Amino acid sequence: MKALIPETEAELATMIAQAEGPLRIQGGGTRPIGAPVDGQILSTTGLTGIELYEPGALTLVARAGTPLAEVEAALDAEGQRLAFEPMDHRPLLNTSGEPTIGGVVAANVSGPRRIQVGACRDHLLGVRFVDGQGQIIKNGGRVMKNVTGYDLVKLMAGSYGTLGVLSEVSLKVLPKTHMTGVLLFEGLSDTEAVKALSVALGSPFEVTGGAHLQKGMDGAPVTMIRLEGFENSVAYRAGELQKLLAGFGDFMLETDPDRTRAGWRYVRDVAPFQTRSGDVWRLSVKPSDAPGIVAALSGAEAIYDWGGGLIWLLVPEGSELTAATIRAAIGGTGGHATLIRGNPAEVFQPLSPAVAALQRGLRQKFDPRRILNPGLMGADT
Amino acid sequence: MDMPTPDPQIIARKAELVTRLQKVLPADALITDEHETRAYECDALTAYKCPPLLAVLPASTQEVSDVLRICHDMGVPVVPRGSGTSLAGGALPTADSVILGVARLNDVLETDYDNRFVRVQSGRTNLSVTGAVEEQGFFYAPDPSSQLACAIAGNIAMNSGGAHCLKYGVTTNNLMGVTMVLMDGTITQIGGAYLDAEGYDLLGLICGSEGQLGVVTEATLRILRKPEGARPVLIGFDDIVVAGACVADIIKAGVLPVAIEFMDRPCIRATEAFAGAGYPDCEALLIVEVEGSDAEIDEQLETIVTIARSHNPVELRESKSAEESAKIWLGRKSAFGAMGQINDYMCLDGTIPVSQLPYVLKRIGEMSQQYGLDVGNVFHAGDGNMHPLILFDANKPGDLELCEAFGADILRLCVEVGGCLTGEHGVGIEKRDLMNDQYDPGDLEIQMAVKDVFDPKWLLNPAKVFPLAASDTRRIAAE
Ligand SMILES: Cc1cc2nc3c(=O)[nH]c(=O)nc-3n(C[C@H](O)[C@H](O)[C@H](O)COP(=O)(O)OP(=O)(O)OC[C@H]3O[C@@H](n4cnc5c(N)ncnc54)[C@H](O)[C@@H]3O)c2cc1C
Numbered sequence: 021m022k023a024l025i026p027e028t029e030a031e032l033a034t035m036i037a038q039a040e041g042p043l044r045i046q047g048g049g050t051r052p053i054g055a056p057v058d059g060q061i062l063s064t065t066g067l068t069g070i071e072l073y074e075p076g077a078l079t080l081v082a083r084a085g086t087p088l089a090e091v092e093a094a095l096d097a098e099g100q101r102l103a104f105e106p107m108d109h110r111p112l113l114n115t116s117g118e119p120t121i122g123g124v125v126a127a128n129v130s131g132p133r134r135i136q137v138g139a140c141r142d143h144l145l146g147v148r149f150v151d152g153q154g155q156i157i158k159n160g161g162r163v164m165k166n167v168t169g170y171d172l173v174k175l176m177a178g179s180y181g182t183l184g185v186l187s188e189v190s191l192k193v194l195p196k197t198h199m200t201g202v203l204l205f206e207g208l209s210d211t212e213a214v215k216a217l218s219v220a221l222g223s224p225f226e227v228t229g230g231a232h233l234q235k236g237m238d239g240a241p242v243t244m245i246r247l248e249g250f251e252n253s254v255a256y257r258a259g260e261l262q263k264l265l266a267g268f269g270d271f272m273l274e275t276d277p278d279r280t281r282a283g284w285r286y287v288r289d290v291a292p293f294q295t296r297s298g299d300v301w302r303l304s305v306k307p308s309d310a311p312g313i314v315a316a317l318s319g320a321e322a323i324y325d326w327g328g329g330l331i332w333l334l335v336p337e338g339s340e341l342t343a344a345t346i347r348a349a350i351g352g353t354g355g356h357a358t359l360i361r362g363n364p365a366e367v368f369q370p371l372s373p374a375v376a377a378l379q380r381g382l383r384q385k386f387d388p389r390r391i392l393n394p395g396l397m398g399a400d401t
Numbered sequence: 402m403d404m405p406t407p408d409p410q411i412i413a414r415k416a417e418l419v420t421r422l423q424k425v426l427p428a429d430a431l432i433t434d435e436h437e438t439r440a441y442e443c444d445a446l447t448a449y450k451c452p453p454l455l456a457v458l459p460a461s462t463q464e465v466s467d468v469l470r471i472c473h474d475m476g477v478p479v480v481p482r483g484s485g486t487s488l489a490g491g492a493l494p495t496a497d498s499v500i501l502g503v504a505r506l507n508d509v510l511e512t513d514y515d516n517r518f519v520r521v522q523s524g525r526t527n528l529s530v531t532g533a534v535e536e537q538g539f540f541y542a543p544d545p546s547s548q549l550a551c552a553i554a555g556n557i558a559m560n561s562g563g564a565h566c567l568k569y570g571v572t573t574n575n576l577m578g579v580t581m582v583l584m585d586g587t588i589t590q591i592g593g594a595y596l597d598a599e600g601y602d603l604l605g606l607i608c609g610s611e612g613q614l615g616v617v618t619e620a621t622l623r624i625l626r627k628p629e630g631a632r633p634v635l636i637g638f639d640d641i642v643v644a645g646a647c648v649a650d651i652i653k654a655g656v657l658p659v660a661i662e663f664m665d666r667p668c669i670r671a672t673e674a675f676a677g678a679g680y681p682d683c684e685a686l687l688i689v690e691v692e693g694s695d696a697e698i699d700e701q702l703e704t705i706v707t708i709a710r711s712h713n714p715v716e717l718r719e720s721k722s723a724e725e726s727a728k729i730w731l732g733r734k735s736a737f738g739a740m741g742q743i744n745d746y747m748c749l750d751g752t753i754p755v756s757q758l759p760y761v762l763k764r765i766g767e768m769s770q771q772y773g774l775d776v777g778n779v780f781h782a783g784d785g786n787m788h789p790l791i792l793f794d795a796n797k798p799g800d801l802e803l804c805e806a807f808g809a810d811i812l813r814l815c816v817e818v819g820g821c822l823t824g825e826h827g828v829g830i831e832k833r834d835l836m837n838d839q840y841d842p843g844d845l846e847i848q849m850a851v852k853d854v855f856d857p858k859w860l861l862n863p864a865k866v867f868p869l870a871a872s873d874t875r876r877i878a879a880e
Pocket of ligand 1: 444481484485489501503523544547552555556558559560561564571611617618825
């Protein structure tokens with residue numbers, strides 16, 4: 021069947037209203053996360069353009085199909101950025117195409133800076149979308165503070181197109197920082213590394229990234245702590261952190277712009293697993309639980325981000341580890357696991373019966389015919 | 402402001418309700434006496450009052466669940482209440498409703514500095530959450546001015562903000578998990594001591610839902626290490642447009658202040674007369690605060706001062722000490738009190754795109770003349786959240802209504818320039834009927850459909866948020 025590519029919001033609404041079967045909602049198609057959907061492709065790539073950008077008000081409004089690269093270039097020209105640092109899934113998932121801003125929002129894609137500035141959903145100020153009946157709906161707006169009515173803005177972030185098709189998003193943007201410094205130390209065990217990251221994140225020194233790779237670029241375990249800001253301030257905070265962390269080792273300060281940028285791209289885009297075969301899982305847990313969870317999953321390899329709160333897990337081919345064992349390892353302490361790459365049996369964490377019922381109920385209201393990405397987030401959707 | 406007519410059938414069954422509640426609550430948790438229920442007749446929007454049918458003060462999640470199950474069974478509306486400091490009438494009861502107060506749920510359940518969170522019962526006050534962690538140098542960031550009194554429950558229900566939210570965000574950005582009881586008594590856990598809860602972002606949906614989706618009994622909150630220090634600079638301008646341009650330039654320069662506060666001349670004069678903070682008599686005054694070590698603060702303030710100088714300020718006062726900082730903040734912190742000295746006042750809470758500030762202030766000035774009521778503007782300038790204070794005389798017949806009409810016009814203006822009706826106080830009953838100015842019927846319909854999912858019988862705080870005419874059929878069907 022031919023893909024539907026609406027060029028206006030009104031056209032999008034008509035197409036959904038007239039749809040007779042399931043629709044597979046697609047932005048750039050670079051993040052095929054979730055159970056595969058069998059249906060006619062509905063692409064947002066015809067809905068493009070930045071509609072409003074006010075650098076002095078830190079706000080940008082764009083149509084959902086606008087390429088992320090276009091948004092980032094516009095921000096760059098004003099010395100600003102999307103502070104939540106969305107990852108590029110392409111190399112990890114072996115996809116091509118242009119990521120769209122709507123796709124970033126629909127999957128609530130957030131990178132290493134999430135621990136300090138929040139996730140994509142925390143920067144989302146407003147949405148326009150078309151629900152499963154073809155109705156155009158708006159929520160939120162383009163101002164930083166807004167508690168007028170229910171916050172459907174956050175609900176739409178991370179709902180993977182199962183509640184509606186985004187037509188426009190409004191985002192809070194932030195100024196770029198003047199420089200980046202990264203404190204690095206090699207050789208820590210997972211447990212020691214997460215403890216060191218906790219010390220750094222529990223300090224007043226405004227850490228904007230805290231990661232630990234079991235195998236860094238040169239094969240040795242490396243712990244990374246990012247500081248951003250004005251030059252003197254970064255130098256001062258790095259010095260204070262070096263003192264605080266002396267018990268763990270002598271952290272060295274890297275300030276070369278190319279190297280620091282490359283280092284955090286490496287973490288953000290899960291580079292070590294890009295060329296490896298096997299399933300890739302993304303676990304959100306209580307940071308201090310992370311090393312124990314990873315240790316319980318023998319055979320898996322891990323990258324820790326968010327001070328340990330985010331685990332990227334590579335489960336090599338032929339491993340005995342299943343979705344159930346991974347989720348059981350998180351089980352007692354709280355958290356969740358999402359399959360990002362691999363056999364898509366149970367991609368999303370199963371929910372408690374009460375929460376699953378709410379999720380089903382919402383789905384029923386927003387898309388009673390169940391035509392938008394049916395099943396993508398599991399049986400409840 | 403209208404409220405639905407109380408249901409006489411429910412009122413007639415009070416005795417039966419009391420008997421059933423007595424079975425699940427200790428005697429002192431059930432308040433039925435008509436004098437005592439008076440304590441719950443209003444929140445901080447004191448112009449509207451109505452004692453509830455009765456009030457309950459459960460002390461555990463299980464008791465909350467038991468109460469809700471009984472009320473659900475008997476079809477009795479329930480109005481959740483934290484500390485009753487809502488400025489929007491969010492906690493205002495009706496005569497046929499039960500007030501469910503969470504004041505007894507005030508324990509700290511878990512503090513975890515390594516993982517930077519605290520888990521508390523929802524009746525705990527905002528300030529005492531910070532109180533529980535500050536010995537270790539931590540704090541809970543959202544800081545509404547009412548923080549001494551208001552409860553985390555109310556903060557979550559209203560998605561409350563504070564003076565420092567420019568840097569740290571509002572409640573929703575600092576909330577990691579909740580225990581919430583649905584109207585039918587079902588206890589749910591959403592999120593926890595980890596980031597980005599599984600499934601749909603229900604946490605984001607619950608935050609700011611004004612007690613209409615469930616009763617929150619516990620919350621997991623993000624805590625942060627306190628900064629080494631903070632100091633403000635005070636900048637005075639003779640022109641509002643220039644002050645606005647200065648704010649935009651500061652934001653663009655890449656310094657992220659924790660707060661940028663704005664006051665206009667009427668407000669400056671009132672606070673000067675009241676607090677004597679030594680503010681210059683000018684058109685617009687900015688207080689910009691930054692954080693960090695002493696040297697970091699100096700460097701950031703220098704950048705800000707350089708920007709400010711390029712706009713020819715009439716006054717520039719950089720704080721060098723804790724005393725000087727306190728003096729700069731003194732006037733701003735007593736602004737509401739100062740206006741209250743002059744007269745009764747109504748505090749509005751619209752948000753506008755910051756670029757619209759000069760136009761909006763000009764229009765408010767014109768309207769002030771038309772209505773014949775004075776207004777002062779205090780404003781979180783960094784994020785566009787305005788707090789116009791309209792002065793009126795509660796003893797003068799018709800003045801409250803005039804003031805409400807003026808307020809509604811200001812809020813419509815906020816919407817017209819691309820902003821919204823409320824930035825942090827919530828809709829409650831106060832802005833309920835203005836929702837049609839911001840949202841189309843379809844936008845409201847889907848929000849009400851969300852309530853249908855959580856509370857199909859429309860028993861939780863039913864007469865709030867949505868225009869009564871819009872929620873009518875649902876509330877009546879529920880009876
Ligand atoms: C002097 C003053 C200054 C203020 N300053 C600020 C400010 O700077 N920023 C700001 O954002 N607000 C401010 N406010 C408004 C008010 O303090 C906030 O809205 C606050 O969060 C209300 O908390 P509360 O515990 O008093 O809630 P209440 O007034 O008791 O209730 C508020 C709402 O929460 C609901 N609710 C209460 N408990 C629960 C529960 N357990 N589960 C579900 N829903 C519940 C109620 O039904 C109601 O809709 C101020 C108020 C005053 C009086």
